Amino acid sequence: MPRLVRNALTAARVRAASEPGVLVDGNGLMLRVQHSGAKSWVQRITIHGKRRDIGLGAASLVSLSDARETAARNRAIARNGGDPRRPRVPSFAVAERVAFEQAACDWKGGTASPTARDWQARMETYVLPRIGDLPVDQVGTAAIDDVLRPLALAGKHPTARAVGTHIATVLRYAALREFRPNDNPVSVVLANLPKRTKAIRHHAALHFSEVGAALRRIDSGTSFAKLAVRLTVLTAARQAEIRRATPDQFDLEDA
Structure with missing residues (x-):
C-alpha cells in the first residue's frame, strides 16, 4: 500500500x-x-x-x-456534503445592503427617495436587530416569524406586510446569487399571522320621528348627491342600487 x-x-x-x-x-x-x-x-x-x-x-x-x-x-x-466552490454565504445584513442598492435603481430618486427612506427605517427598526447577523441561507420561517408576528400582534398589519416584502426582496437576491434555495418563506409566515380584527363601528341611527327634520336639512336642490340621499331615505333602497340606477328604471309619468 x-x-x-x-x-x-x-x-x-x-x-x-x-x-x-x-x-x-x-x-x-x-x-x-x-x-x-x-x-x-x-x-x-x-x-x-x-x-x-x-x-x-x-x-x-x-x-x-x-x-x-x-x-x-x-x-x-x-x-459534510457541501460544496467549497460556492461563494461564502453572507449575513442577511450584507445581502440586504446589496439588495437595497439594486432595488433603489428602480425607484424615482434612487437611494434618496421616500421609498428608500421607508425601507431603511423599517429594516433598522424591525429586521436587522433580530436577523441581521444570521447567514442569509439560514433565514427561514421561524426567523421571519420572529420579526413579523410582534407587528401583527400590535395591530400593525400594514407594516408587517411592508417589512415582509422587504425581506422577500433580500431573499430573492440571495437566491439569484445561489446563496440559498429559491423558496418563499415570507409568504408562508404572512399567511399564518394573526388576522386583523376590525372594530365594528355603526353609524348613529335616527329615530323615525327625526327623519322629517333631517330631510329638511338637506337642501331641496338638484345636485346628484342630495337627490341620492333623499331617494335612499324615501325608498329604503340599498346605496349600491341608488348609485348604479339608470334612467330607464324610473317611471316618472306614473310615479
Whole structure:
C-alpha cells in the first residue's frame, strides 16, 4: 500500500520551484508550475462523489500554510456534503445592503427617495436587530416569524406586510446569487399571522320621528348627491342600487 503523502513541501522549496510541472504537498494539495514560471495552488478534492480541481490562488499571494489551511477547510465542507466552490454565504445584513442598492435603481430618486427612506427605517427598526447577523441561507420561517408576528400582534398589519416584502426582496437576491434555495418563506409566515380584527363601528341611527327634520336639512336642490340621499331615505333602497340606477328604471309619468 503506497505511503500517504502529507506536508511534503516546504516554503523554501515552493520559492525555489521553477521546473514546469506539479509538486505534491499531500491531502490533495499541489503546486502547479507553468512554463512561464507562474506558480499556483491547486486542490484535488471529491465533491458529491466527483473529483474536482479547485484553484486556491497564486503562490506569490497565498503562502504554503494558508494554502494548507484553505485545503483543510474545503475538505471539511466536502465531507459534510457541501460544496467549497460556492461563494461564502453572507449575513442577511450584507445581502440586504446589496439588495437595497439594486432595488433603489428602480425607484424615482434612487437611494434618496421616500421609498428608500421607508425601507431603511423599517429594516433598522424591525429586521436587522433580530436577523441581521444570521447567514442569509439560514433565514427561514421561524426567523421571519420572529420579526413579523410582534407587528401583527400590535395591530400593525400594514407594516408587517411592508417589512415582509422587504425581506422577500433580500431573499430573492440571495437566491439569484445561489446563496440559498429559491423558496418563499415570507409568504408562508404572512399567511399564518394573526388576522386583523376590525372594530365594528355603526353609524348613529335616527329615530323615525327625526327623519322629517333631517330631510329638511338637506337642501331641496338638484345636485346628484342630495337627490341620492333623499331617494335612499324615501325608498329604503340599498346605496349600491341608488348609485348604479339608470334612467330607464324610473317611471316618472306614473310615479
